Amino acid sequence: MRVIGEDEIVSIEGGGKEEKMLVSVRLRPLNSMEIARNEFSDWECISNTTIIYRNSGADRSVMPSTYTVDRVFGCECTTMQVYEEAAKEVVLSVVHGVNSSVFAYGQTSSGKTYTMNGITECSVADIYDYIERHEEREFVLKFSAIEIYNETVRDLLGTDIIPLRVRDDPERGTIVEKLREETVRDEDHLKTLLSFCQAQRKIGETCLNEMSSRSHQILRLTIESCVRRFSGKDSFSSLSASVNFIDLAGSERLSHALSDGTRLKEGCHINRSLLTLGTVIRKLSKGRNGHIPYRDSKLTRILQSSLRGNARTAIICTISPAQSHIEQSKNTLLFATRAREVVTSAHVNAVMSDKDLVKYLQKKLAKLETELRHPTSASSTSHSEALQERDARIRKMEKEMKELIQQRDLAQSRLEDLLRVVWDDQVSRDWDELSQLSASSELNAYEDVLLTSDTSLDSLFRGDKCIEPQLQLSNTQKEGYATLPRNSSVSPMSKTSLVSHQGTEGAEQDSYSDFEDLCKEVQCIEMEESKTSVKKEFDPSLTNNDHQEHGSKDSKLNTDMSLTTNDNSNAVSTILLVKEEEIKNGRTNGTAIRIYTDELPPLTFEDGASYRTLALSKSRSCRATVMTSHHLKDSPSPRRPQGIALESNPGQIVPAYVLKKPNEKSVSEDNITSICEFVTELKELAQTHYQIETSCSQELEQGKDFGIVRSVKDVGLDPMTNWLMEFEKRQQEIIELWHACNVSLIHRTYFLLLFKGDPADSVYMEVEHRRLLFLKDTFSSSMRNLRREREMLCRQMQKMLSTIERDRLYLKWGIELYSKKRRMQLVKLLWSETKDMEHVRESASLVAKLIGLLQPEHALKEMFGLCFTPQLMNKRSYSCRNGLYSIK
Numbered sequence: 087m088r089v090i091g092e093d094e095i096v097s098i099e100g101g102g103k104e105e106k107m108l109v110s111v112r113l114r115p116l117n118s119m120e121i122a123r124n125e126f127s128d129w130e131c132i133s134n135t136t137i138i139y140r141n142s143g144a145d146r147s148v149m150p151s152t153y154t155v156d157r158v159f160g161c162e163c164t165t166m167q168v169y170e171e172a173a174k175e176v177v178l179s180v181v182h183g184v185n186s187s188v189f190a191y192g193q194t195s196s197g198k199t200y201t202m203n204g205i206t207e208c209s210v211a212d213i214y215d216y217i218e219r220h221e222e223r224e225f226v227l228k229f230s231a232i233e234i235y236n237e238t239v240r241d242l243l244g245t246d247i248i249p250l251r252v253r254d255d256p257e258r259g260t261i262v263e264k265l266r267e268e269t270v271r272d273e274d275h276l277k278t279l280l281s282f283c284q285a286q287r288k289i290g291e292t293c294l295n296e297m298s299s300r301s302h303q304i305l306r307l308t309i310e311s312c313v314r315r316f317s318g319k320d321s322f323s324s325l326s327a328s329v330n331f332i333d334l335a336g337s338e339r340l341s342h343a344l345s346d347g348t349r350l351k352e353g354c355h356i357n358r359s360l361l362t363l364g365t366v367i368r369k370l371s372k373g374r375n376g377h378i379p380y381r382d383s384k385l386t387r388i389l390q391s392s393l394r395g396n397a398r399t400a401i402i403c404t405i406s407p408a409q410s411h412i413e414q415s416k417n418t419l420l421f422a423t424r425a426r427e428v429v430t431s432a433h434v435n436a437v438m439s440d441k442d443l444v445k446y447l448q449k450k451l452a453k454l455e456t457e458l459r460h461p462t463s464a465s466s467t468s469h470s471e472a473l474q475e476r477d478a479r480i481r482k483m484e485k486e487m488k489e490l491i492q493q494r495d496l497a498q499s500r501l502e503d504l505l506r507v508v509w510d511d512q513v514s515r516d517w518d519e520l521s522q523l524s525a526s527s528e529l530n531a532y533e534d535v536l537l538t539s540d541t542s543l544d545s546l547f548r549g550d551k552c553i554e555p556q557l558q559l560s561n562t563q564k565e566g567y568a569t570l571p572r573n574s575s576v577s578p579m580s581k582t583s584l585v586s587h588q589g590t591e592g593a594e595q596d597s598y599s600d601f602e603d604l605c606k607e608v609q610c611i612e613m614e615e616s617k618t619s620v621k622k623e624f625d626p627s628l629t630n631n632d633h634q635e636h637g638s639k640d641s642k643l644n645t646d647m648s649l650t651t652n653d654n655s656n657a658v659s660t661i662l663l664v665k666e667e668e669i670k671n672g673r674t675n676g677t678a679i680r681i682y683t684d685e686l687p688p689l690t691f692e693d694g695a696s697y698r699t700l701a702l703s704k705s706r707s708c709r710a711t712v713m714t715s716h717h718l719k720d721s722p723s724p725r726r727p728q729g730i731a732l733e734s735n736p737g738q739i740v741p742a743y744v745l746k747k748p749n750e751k752s753v754s755e756d757n758i759t760s761i762c763e764f765v766t767e768l769k770e771l772a773q774t775h776y777q778i779e780t781s782c783s784q785e786l787e788q789g790k791d792f793g794i795v796r797s798v799k800d801v802g803l804d805p806m807t808n809w810l811m812e813f814e815k816r817q818q819e820i821i822e823l824w825h826a827c828n829v830s831l832i833h834r835t836y837f838l839l840l841f842k843g844d845p846a847d848s849v850y851m852e853v854e855h856r857r858l859l860f861l862k863d864t865f866s867s868s869m870r871n872l873r874r875e876r877e878m879l880c881r882q883m884q885k886m887l888s889t890i891e892r893d894r895l896y897l898k899w900g901i902e903l904y905s906k907k908r909r910m911q912l913v914k915l916l917w918s919e920t921k922d923m924e925h926v927r928e929s930a931s932l933v934a935k936l937i938g939l940l941q942p943e944h945a946l947k948e949m950f951g952l953c954f955t956p957q958l959m960n961k962r963s964y965s966c967r968n969g970l971y972s973i974k
């Protein structure tokens with residue numbers, strides 16, 4: 087057993103000390119496989135700190151290169167030597183209350199596990215040696231271990247393979263939830279735990295290494311110590327720190343490793359997380375400013391404090407001497423030289439004992455009391471200055487708060503107004519298109535008869551969305567019913583409400599495709615799912631129960647009348663039939679009837695009631711509404727589309743029209759009420775969140791003043807935490823719905839980057855969530871826009887990224903460098919794994935980069951309250967719609 091001298095141990099007392107990472111390189115000897123392939127080594131350690139590549143091979147295109155790090159170990163060096171010079175000092179900081187980490191980094195089969203196993207063994211021996219020699223202190227050792235395999239975290243001390251969640255704790259930083267921590271009894275116990283973890287770790291055979299580690303392994307030993315007897319000195323007597331032994335999985339050229347199936351997938355995950363580690367190190371090496379993407383992988387997230395924060399860090403980079411691995415070795419050395427520039431700031435983690443704490447507080451109290459009783463001029467001046475400063479801060483905060491409230495109110499009222507205006511506008515435009523289309527087509531196409539009543543409107547259209555035509559009464563027919571025969575003189579206005587299917591098929595298609603977009607955009611248009619459901623709606627033989635299914639409980643006309651039609655006829659006119667007596671009574675019961683007009687059959691209604699033809703005219707006062715929570719939750723088929731399907735194309739829809747009697751409150755007006763209710767509901771929601779947040783921060787503030795901060799949490803009142811949990815849950819649901827609804831990737835990116843968990847975002851989250859629920863259940867997903875967007879992103883990739891950047895991306899996303907359609911392969915991967923938040927964030931950041939969205943926070947959040955998907959546009963502006971336009 088070696089004895090460590092006191093002077094050997096680095097003592098860092100007091101505040102944080104900035105220092106660079108300790109970086110060394112270890113070159114392993116050629117292994118038997120390499121020797122069998124007649125490989126040779128061109129690496130030479132020319133000094134303790136410099137390694138050089140001489141390139142004596144046939145290919146002289148690669149120039150010799152020199153790399154300098156803190157320490158270089160040639161193939162003749164033992165692991166003990168490596169430990170003594172490259173790790174020991176850092177590792178043993180832990181017994182002095184300073185966190186530390188030792189990494190092994192390098193390509194697969196370069197000797198990481200070989201080196202780390204030795205270093206862990208030596209460290210354990212030295213730590214126990216130190217403990218034995220310091221009897222005046224009492225030590226408690228705790229051990230935990232994880233592996234990160236395919237981006238899932240697993241407890242190596244357990245035999246189950248349940249993935250563990252990584253979470254950010256406000257006090258402890260990034261933590262792994264439910265991770266086991268064993269209290270170590272003695273050195274032998276620790277060794278047993280280490281071998282258990284080793285056996286648990288994922289190992290697999292690859293072409294380059296029979297026993298390749300397929301996961302990143304992090305072993306953590308926490309050492310708490312305190313003096314056995316209180317010394318009486320006014321100093322910290324308890325220390326607590328952790329040392330991490332990190333054996334990373336090895337990077338691999340997938341082509342070299344000849345991986346497939348599971349190994350290939352593992353390789354992709356390994357490369358991706360190592361690339362993130364490389365990026366983090368590169369950014370840190372340039373200074374601490376700017377965004378460091380720790381959250382891009384679980385590895386960097388968990389190691390965040392070791393890479394930047396309160397820890398001393400040593401990195402041992404291992405390389406293979408073989409000529410065939412030259413490229414990977416050079417990458418490793420590049421990583422090493424960058425890591426040398428990274429600075430961490432370690433400090434002693436001292437824990438005050440209760441006795442010390444009481445003494446400290448008593449002293450402080452006495453000092454404050456003295457100051458209060460005998461205020462010196464200096465102290466009173468500083469008090470008044472502090473008060474003034476505080477007042478100024480409060481005033482500033484009040485001002486900011488007012489501005490924020492104003493902004494929020496403005497956004498909400500805009501949401502309210504624009505929902506109406508946008509809808510009015512768009513439906514009018516669309517209606518114009520439909521009118522033209524309708525006017526240009528022959529009216530001898532079949533037309534649908536829609537006879538409906540105010541009482542059944544709510545059920546027929548689910549009370550959600552409707553357009554408000556004016557009702558005109560005309561031609562009372564002798565027999566008591568009215569028809570609109572072919573070529574009859576229908577006023578142009580009434581024609582606009584009829585839809586023809588004959589001729590102008592191309593225009594029709596275009597119109598319908600735009601129309602489909604329009605319908606997706608606002609939830610105001612009802613649709614019918616299929617021809618069969620239309621028939622059901624029109625079929626006079628339906629029973630009352632059938633109609634009740636559609637909510638038409640009072641549809642007496644349907645059941646009472648019998649209708650004779652010529653089924654072979656292909657020409658149908660649309661008329662509106664309303665019982666005359668019901669109109670007189672101020673109420674109408676009715677249904678839609680299809681009438682064939684080639685040979686207009688006599689229509690006989692059993693009840694002999696008289697009916698009138700109602701010509702529909704277009705109303706410009708189209709109104710929009712939004713589905714309320716009532717509709718979502720309580721309705722028996724809450725999001726079932728209603729409306730009229732076109733027989734020639736059942737997938738397409740036409741708007742349903744509502745008959746309105748003068749001076750009668752229309753369903754549209756009801757819908758305006760529901761918009762208001764909805765907006766009010768959202769406002770209330772936002773306000774509740776806002777109040778909770780405010781009261782929470784006030785309570786915490788008061789708690790701080792009175793030393794009761796903990797009590798707020800103890801009783802479980804942590805609204806911020808609740809909100810964040812709620813936010814994450816809702817965000818996950820939205821992400822999945824985006825995927826299901828084929829929502830624009832750019833829209834997703836904007837939304838994700840803008841709404842990051844601020845309580846004021848709740849209103850937008852709620853709107854987005856409801857909108858997507860509606861889209862999902864109502865519309866068959868259209869891939870077309872998404873496909874075009876992907877093509878656009880492919881083009882952007884060519885434009886915005888250099889070849890090197892693209893190659894890095896392919897590597898990161900596991901795409902073969904020389905495979906066909908690499909860009910499209912990559913774009914197709916974006917946003918594909920909805921459950922993996924790291925993947926989602928990476929996708930968003932790449933899309934943002936491709937569309938030049940450098941500062942997403944500058945985008946207006948309010949825009950998400952207004953419109954989410956492409957607006958209805960004419961054909962000429964279509965390409966725009968598939969691009970950035972869709973995020974408006």
Ligand SMILES: Nc1ncnc2c1ncn2[C@@H]1O[C@H](COP(=O)(O)OP(=O)(O)OP(=O)(O)O)[C@@H](O)[C@H]1O
Binds near residue numbers: 194197200201404
């Ligand atoms: N310095 C060394 N001296 C002798 N043998 C070594 C040395 N380094 C590594 N080896 C041997 O090389 C082989 C590969 O080493 P090891 O498994 O540690 O590589 P690795 O980098 O951890 O690989 P992977 O990333 O695939 O897990 C092992 O058989 C190991 O014994």
